[in-house]
Each structure stands twice: as structure tokens, then as C-alpha cells.
Amino acid sequence: MPLDKPNYFELVYQVVREIPEGRVTSYGTIAHYLGLKSGARMVGYAMNAAHALPDVPAHRVVNRQGLLTGKHHFATPTLMEELLLAEGVQVKNDQVQDFQTRFWNPEIELGV
DNA sequence: CGCCTGACGTTGC
């Protein structure tokens, strides 16, 4: 793993990697957890590069609305939806159902 | 070296 990239990406990867199956979280939450106040975009940006890493389930990371905003960046626009459905996450019209219930908070799950 | 874009979020109207 080349350290040419900022630690950002690795930090994000670590958190995303800790996301349990059937659970989802938001970019802003990860950003806030890492201290990237308004770096929600950066998290999504990191996800873009994360597509190369197999242990980074980017499909479990959605926006604040629980909407699959990044599905278009996957191999296929339906892959993200498929993966979530395969994990038991109900997805309707590119939107995660029971998002609030499926929400995974790193600050709580990881113990801050 | 400077401008534009981008998997978001928040605030204002």
C-alpha cells in the first residue's frame, strides 16, 4: 500500500471495513468520526479510490438521506443495490429502507 | 500554477 495517498483514505477504509454486514453508515458520520468536519465529500472521494480495495464495502456507505448516491460509480449501477439486498438491507428505488435502524454509528460501535 | 469537478452536509429563503 503506497503511502503516497493521504492518511485520509486509509482512515476511511479502516472505518468502512469495520461496518458490520447488513449495516450502513453515511459519509458525514465517518467524516465526523475522523474529525473531517465538512470532509464528507472527501470521504466519498476516498470511496472512489477504495473501489480498488476488496475489503472496503463502499456499498455500505450512503449519504445522509440513505440514498445510494454512489451506485453509479460501481461496476454496474445496480451492483450496490444488489450487494445491500444480499446482506438483508432493504433497498427501494435507490433508497435504503429503515436507514435509521440500519444505521451504524462508529462512535458508538467502535467506542469512539 | 490555476480552474473545475466531485460517492456530502448544513444553512438560508
Added chain:
DNA sequence: AGCAACGCCAGGC
């Protein structure tokens, strides 16, 4: 309550 604009930061051209 819905829509628009701004802010933040990094990578690509």
C-alpha cells in the same frame, strides 16, 4: 416543507 446556494478539500487537466 421543498429548493437553492455556500462551504470544504483534494485530485485531475
